[in-house]
Amino acid sequence: MQNDETSAGPRLLGPADVRRLAAELDLRPTKTLGQNFVIDPNTVRRIVRVAGVGADDVVVEVGPGLGSLTLALLPVVARVAAVEVDPALAARLPATVAEYAPGVADRLEVVPGDALRVSALPGPAPTALVANLPYNVSVPVLLHLLQTFPSLRRALVMVQKEVADRLAAPPGSRTYGVPSVKAAWYATVSPAGSVGRNVFWPAPNVDSGLVLLQRRPSGRDPAERAAVFAVVDAAFAQRRKGLRAALSGWAGSATAAETVLAAAGVDPRARGEQLTVDDFARIAAARPKIDISGDS
Missing domain, CATH: 3.40.50.150 (Vaccinia Virus protein VP39)
Incomplete structure (x- = not known):
């Protein structure tokens, strides 16, 4: 029943x-x-x-x-x-x-x-x-x-x-x-x-x-999401590698990746698994500010 x-x-x-x-x-x-x-x-x-x-x-x-x-x-x-x-x-x-x-x-x-x-x-x-x-x-x-x-x-x-x-x-x-x-x-x-x-x-x-x-109370700029997620995907696609190598394809070259990482205040030797979401956001934001067009 x-x-x-x-x-x-x-x-x-x-x-x-x-x-x-x-x-x-x-x-x-x-x-x-x-x-x-x-x-x-x-x-x-x-x-x-x-x-x-x-x-x-x-x-x-x-x-x-x-x-x-x-x-x-x-x-x-x-x-x-x-x-x-x-x-x-x-x-x-x-x-x-x-x-x-x-x-x-x-x-x-x-x-x-x-x-x-x-x-x-x-x-x-x-x-x-x-x-x-x-x-x-x-x-x-x-x-x-x-x-x-x-x-x-x-x-x-x-x-x-x-x-x-x-x-x-x-x-x-x-x-x-x-x-x-x-x-x-x-x-x-x-x-x-x-x-x-x-x-x-x-x-x-x-x-x-x-x-x-x-x-998150303050929220985040929705326009930034795609750029940040692209960095995240690239970093973890080769998670055993340091960010300088893992982000080389995303940035255009290892040298360009290192330049962007330095501008973002992130150690190029670090791995993606060590970074917070705010670290990834800084990396994404730094890329447009760096002239990497000459790298290949």
Whole structure:
């Protein structure tokens, strides 16, 4: 028997609910779409709590699936825009919310489509991203949404544990790399806990991690992003090399790279993994000020 909705919160999806809904849809979760559905109510409650969202927040959720996290978010926030790439799941979600949380069903807006292609959302601008991101596209989706929606003040995402470690890694650590720097361009990033594989159906072969991102208050010039990211990509494409060599192609030659690095106040012998996002920004900003046209 399913529990009735109470003042303590909505009815949330447990293992039996998830399997029933999947059976109704004749759903067979696919790795291609990164479909691993949360079956533990305590986990989604924890995600909402750690996300720190409240009554004024408009949340974008990516990959709501059968609605486990959606049902935990709706009573807490003003609105949820749920972006779902699977047409069958997108079509079923409003009915699930109407069944399990009828009192807040009007707060849901389902957005069918690929989160990597989303350029606008209906209704008010989103203030927070809270999502169990598909493992196979988690970093591209996160970066795309942070770039597309400057209104996002915070994000709490559940991703593969290895990806969580990379996103939150500090400079100089073994896992620090391109995702770490690019996420830091937008926000301060911190680990927010681990999630075991047994809270999912089907259970993945790896554990998951929560990552909390807080948008930098001062923001950054969006026009600089492409230039900075180009430096980051070049530096980590050959991460074992010092920056003088790693950035030679980007700058036009090793000599030109050294000149730019000196102007930016960065040691040419350093490696990309030692630099902060601000270091990369200084390198990108220094290049237009240096005449490197004569180098080849």
